[in-house]
Amino acid sequence: MAMRLKGRGIRCVRGGRDIFSGIDFDVAQGTALAVTGRNGAGKTSLLRIIAGLLPAADGTITLDGGGDELTIAEQAHYLGHRDALKPSLSVIENLLFFRDFPGGTPADPQASLEAVGLGAIGHLPAAYLSAGQRRRLSIARLLVLRRPLWLLDEPTAALDAAGQKAFAGLMRDHLAQGGLIVAATHGPLGIDAQELRIGDNMSDPATPPEAGNAADRPA
Amino acid sequence: MTALAALFRRDIRIALRIGGGALVGMLFFLTVVVLMPFAIGPDLATLKRLGPAILWIGAMLASLLTLDRLFMGDSEDGSLDLLIMSRVPLELTCATKALAHWLAAGVPLVVITPALGLLLNLDLSTSLAVALTLLAGTPALTFTGMIGAALAVTLHRGGLLLAVVVIPLSIPVLIFGVAASQAAITGPVPFGAPFTILCALTLASLVIGPFAAAASLRQRMD
Amino acid sequence: MALIDLANPTRFLALTERVLPWCIAITVILLLLGLQQAYVAPDDYQQGATVKIMFIHVPNAWLSMFVWGVMSLSALGTLVWRHPLADVSAQAAAPLGAAFTFLALVTGSLWGRPMWGTYWEWDARMTSVLILFVMYLGLIALWRSVEDPSRAARAAAVLTLVGAINLPIIKFSVDWWNTLHQPASVLRAGGPKMDPSFLIPLLIMAVAFSFLFLTLHLAAMRNEILRRRVRSLRMLQARQ
Helix, strand or coil: CCEEEEEEEEEEEEEEEEEEEEEEEEEEEECEEEEEEECCCCHHHHHHCCCCCCCEEEEEEEEEECCCCCCCHEEEEEEECCCCCCCCEHHHHHHHHHCCCCCCCCHHHHHHHHHHCCCCCCEEEHHHHHHHHHHHHHHHHHHHHEEEEEEEEEEEECCCHHHHHCCCCCCCHHCCCEEEEECCCCCCCCEEEEEEEECCCCCCCCCCHHHHHHHHCCC | CCHHHHHHHHHHHHHHHCCCHHHHHHHHHHHHHHHHHHCCCCCHHHHHHHHHHHHHHHHHHHHHHHHHHHHHHHHHCCHHHHCCCCCHHHHHHHHHHHHHHHHHHHHHHHHHHEEEHCCCCCCCCHHHHHHHHHHHHHHHHHHHHHHHHHHHHHHHCCCCHHHHHHHHHHHHHHHEEEHHHHHHHCCCCHHHHHHHHHHHHHHHHHHHHHHHHEEEEECCCC | CCHHHHHHHHHHHHHHHHHHHHHHHHHHHHHHHHHHHHHHCEEEEHHHHHHHCCCHHHHHHHHHHHHHHHHHHHHHHHHHHHCCHHHHHHHHHHHHHHHHHHHHHHHHHHHHHHHCCCCCCCCCCHHHHHHHHHHHHHHHHHHCCCCCCCHHHHHHHHHHHHCCCHHHHHHHHHHCCCCCCCCCCCCCCCCCCCCHHHHHHHHHHHHHHHHHHHHHHHCCCCCCCHHHHHHHHHHHHHHH
């Protein structure tokens, strides 16, 4: 049975204010969904709701055709703003932890590092990496353990043009292998994706600035 | 099992490498014990009488001090989200993290206790008795303190708030830890009932701590 | 550390390579001689054979303070002249100083047991040396808490200079307060008050331990310089 991620009537309330409501989406196996919207529209919140890290005020999300015993979170990779790297551990130690701990189908760590261009420096402490390299290492996390659903929050931030191109290739590979992608993004993703624009009906210039700031807070 | 072993290895490595807090906890313990004679006075008889209590207070404060980092580091760099999304139950994750923390930060306190007992004029058997009660009691400090550490992460507040929240929870452990030490020195039965109760507290905290901490982490709204 | 700073440490490395074997030889000879002299020294009429602990205890105690003095000079070098070797010297000396202080405390404790009937007494000299030990450990913890040694250097230098206040307190504690620990009998106004049969082995041991420190310090500085170079190279490797 083909996998399908379905969201129906999702509503998000933060700090007593509606961020968005009535969001519906369908992501079929092998396709991607690009979530767009202005700053503070709730792109990150929507991803975190799908990842089970934030409760939805209303609505349901289901992943049909996935593992029956598993929650959506347990079948998803979440690539957030923060890199989840420990500076005192080496690059490969960081990666091996994310192969062994979360649970999924493990892959070859060295090959994953090479896919993001870090193959030669696996033995170095993560403290020595630049922002772009840290991002690449986070992306290697998606490769070293197979999980069908990728939840990506501004995945191409901090990547240079070559890195963005390489990452688009990795996303296409993931889709070709029957994966699903939901990505919050400002710029073009570099792959074919249906667009879900959120927060427009909620946003009007009359929004009080305090409330706007609260929603802008990175989650 | 490999998942828990991976988490355990990772936390131990972080604690022992540069920037980890294992040494600082021991040093803090030593400092607290060195401070006491300045406040109480260098009278050896008094120090000997108060020795077990001083050691227990010192160990308690030192383990509290390092507890701050139990979830804070993972929360700040985003690892905590990924720990929550794991297929490993969050309760087991919490228990493993606390165990690694106790091994890296709690056991060293127990190990240096006999040396510190010497400074307080405790004889060797008394020092060893206190060390034994600490060995039995410090897991309870870590596992109850973990609840406070989880709450602190939930609220994005650490430091003193953590201490204020955790110290009341640790009072029973302190009472029976010191009582067991005193019983070991003067009591008719070595260790006796207080030590048994101390062990019971530890076992109870091993069960309650991970569940309470996991419940608190799940409530994180950010 | 920028690559340009390596120029001076490079000369230092070349120098230590030539000097170090001699230092090791002198240390071994002096230690053997000192131990032999200490062995044949007579027993004390009051303390018996336990007096021989002195030959280990006193040099360690002197060095525990001397090393902090070396670190204080290095701290000045870091803060005032920003000499690239100064913080290497301070960083390498801290664990050595902690080790000498620890040995002074342990040998003193073992000596105190038969003499005073207790391993530990909160007297002024012992307390101040214990505080010195804690300060050494604090300094080591400070160095260890930051991955980049050049960032820790200035903080450690300030802490070292402030801690130097403790040195005169330790030295004169036996004179200022009426304490259990015996007053100075070698470095005192009016010349040493000690029989030559004890004084000569003690002085030999003191010189031997000083050379031991010199040897270990040079070797540790060498290791630290090499360690920092490895770190720089690894960072370069990460960036390429």
